Amino acid sequence: MKVSVVSRSGREVVKGGIQLSDSASVADLQDAIHKRTKKFYPARQRLTLPVQPGSKERPTVLNSKKSLREYCSDNSDSITVVFKDLGPQVSYRTLFFFEYLGPLILYPIFYYFPVYQFFGYKAERVIHPVQTYAMYYWCFHYFKRIMETFFVHRFSHATSPLSNVFRNCAYYWSFGSYIAYYVNHPLYTPVGDLQMKIGFAFGLLCQVSNFYCHILLRKLRSPEGNGGYQIPKGFLFNIVTCANYTTEIYQWVGFNIATQTFAGYVFLVVAALIMTNWALAKHRRLKKLFDGKEGRPKYPRRWVILPPFL
Numbered sequence: 001m002k003v004s005v006v007s008r009s010g011r012e013v014v015k016g017g018i019q020l021s022d023s024a025s026v027a028d029l030q031d032a033i034h035k036r037t038k039k040f041y042p043a044r045q046r047l048t049l050p051v052q053p054g055s056k057e058r059p060t061v062l063n064s065k066k067s068l069r070e071y072c073s074d075n076s077d078s079i080t081v082v083f084k085d086l087g088p089q090v091s092y093r094t095l096f097f098f099e100y101l102g103p104l105i106l107y108p109i110f111y112y113f114p115v116y117q118f119f120g121y122k123a124e125r126v127i128h129p130v131q132t133y134a135m136y137y138w139c140f141h142y143f144k145r146i147m148e149t150f151f152v153h154r155f156s157h158a159t160s161p162l163s164n165v166f167r168n169c170a171y172y173w174s175f176g177s178y179i180a181y182y183v184n185h186p187l188y189t190p191v192g193d194l195q196m197k198i199g200f201a202f203g204l205l206c207q208v209s210n211f212y213c214h215i216l217l218r219k220l221r222s223p224e225g226n227g228g229y230q231i232p233k234g235f236l237f238n239i240v241t242c243a244n245y246t247t248e249i250y251q252w253v254g255f256n257i258a259t260q261t262f263a264g265y266v267f268l269v270v271a272a273l274i275m276t277n278w279a280l281a282k283h284r285r286l287k288k289l290f291d292g293k294e295g296r297p298k299y300p301r302r303w304v305i306l307p308p309f310l
């Protein structure tokens, strides 16, 4: 089979095209493109079928696990595919590891080291119990997320653009430092003992629930994994589509009840807005996939992220 690989402007990406066997898969084509171009390894490639000029239709993206034949028109012995360079990629695990590593390292620096001297506070710093518990709570949270990244999540996409590492690290590292600065500040005023205990106890309960939600999500995919989506079931997923985000938001509520800083609440609002946006998209996707037609199950009635509001 003869494959012509062109850019979106129609320029030939691989001179003279590629000759492949009739049984070749899309992954074989990606390997062949890599061999010929050297620079574009498979994760960098997005291959689509050409669309008519001026058409508003979304192009069909070629699935690397499928046979190329499936995308050929009847009896045709040749195919044209449109190539797009997605830019340098990193694995999802690398992306998550670096974004979580920042807060895990930066927060204790504000707790353990005399950083406030550089901000003009020369006096000896008194550490309140709530600041110590907050540091353990915070580190437990990000340590848990790194462990889940490596041992629990079964991602559908292997890689993400390298640029996301810088964007996500900027978000997590700066918010981590911002909150750590205020919670560990020499002029920090702690909340009452009861409020602190309620906040941390509630937050910890939500962190454990969040972990359990991630275990339930893991069970939706087999280890060899084809990356598909299933209807999440069990525990809080019986009431809310993104129970993992619900528990994530509530665990930050717990942290803020116990620590009471403006910085912490800003992070809570920003994180809740981001997760709400994602939850709406995930809820829509599941409703579309499970529409109850042609033998497909119907997605049950559920809240999206924050019952009883949304």
Ligand SMILES: NC(=O)c1ccc[n+]([C@@H]2O[C@H](COP(=O)([O-])OP(=O)(O)OC[C@H]3O[C@@H](n4cnc5c(N)ncnc54)[C@H](OP(=O)(O)O)[C@@H]3O)[C@@H](O)[C@H]2O)c1
Binding pocket: 145, 153, 154, 155, 156, 157, 210, 217, 218, 220, 221, 227, 228, 229, 230, 231, 232, 244, 245, 248, 271, 274, 275, 278
């Ligand atoms: N504080 C913050 O700002 C913030 C923001 C975002 C996330 N988080 C935390 O980080 C955790 C992970 O975030 P995330 O956005 O990666 O979570 P997520 O996408 O909702 O779920 C985690 C894993 O489960 C898979 N999954 C989700 N729904 C599925 C379904 N219906 N069928 C099969 N697999 C499914 C996902 O696959 P895919 O690879 O296909 O997505 C992903 O690998 C969150 O649960 C939350 O605790 C915190």
